[in-house]
Amino acid sequence: MPFMKGRAPIRRTLKYLESSRLVLKERVKVVTVNYNTHGNHHQGAREFVFWHLPQLQYKNPQVQVATFKNLTPTPFVRIFLENGEDILVDVDSKSRSEIHDHLKTIICKSESTLQKEARELEINPANFGWGCDRQCICEIPGQVPCPGIIPLPNHMRGKYKFGEIFD
Incomplete structure (x- = not known):
């Protein structure tokens, strides 16, 4: 060394x-x-x-x-x-x-x-991100899943909501 x-x-x-x-x-x-x-x-x-x-x-x-x-x-x-x-x-x-x-x-x-x-910096189960128990808030039950894993419904997407694109 x-x-x-x-x-x-x-x-x-x-x-x-x-x-x-x-x-x-x-x-x-x-x-x-x-x-x-x-x-x-x-x-x-x-x-x-x-x-x-x-x-x-x-x-x-x-x-x-x-x-x-x-x-x-x-x-x-x-x-x-x-x-x-x-x-x-x-x-x-x-x-x-x-x-x-x-x-x-x-x-x-x-x-x-x-x-x-x-004490303030201790791991809080409500925190998420790098260095925490959960990487993303989508891992918590009841939250919207990540759009990279499951696509969002069209009514929740901006290009459908604010654009003139409708199915």
Whole structure:
């Protein structure tokens, strides 16, 4: 498996990406991480980018995530919101777990909100389409069958109803 090569290949597995607890609120649009590739007080930011940034991107595809290396004397995370405001988080000399927990408390959805959204997404027998129990509403008893399987009566077809074609 070529994707299992390199530094810490576990980061590229689907199970690892889905295990993140960083699900951002809808109002977050851009997250930037500024850090240097050298220096002890940047170590936590480097590790956060290495371990948690792929998970953050996977769980929040609608959020733009950017990293800026070697542009700042102190590491920080800047979060831009949809109303034009931004939040500046100082991550100087913090470990990756401290950064993770701090971001989780300030910009992520709470556990109760995530559970509520998960309940709403559960399979509902009234839903149909891709990813549901029924592909089409015609599979439910009492509904009109699909026209591809059984042709509709002429009085239900548009070319007979609105056109001047009658049998």
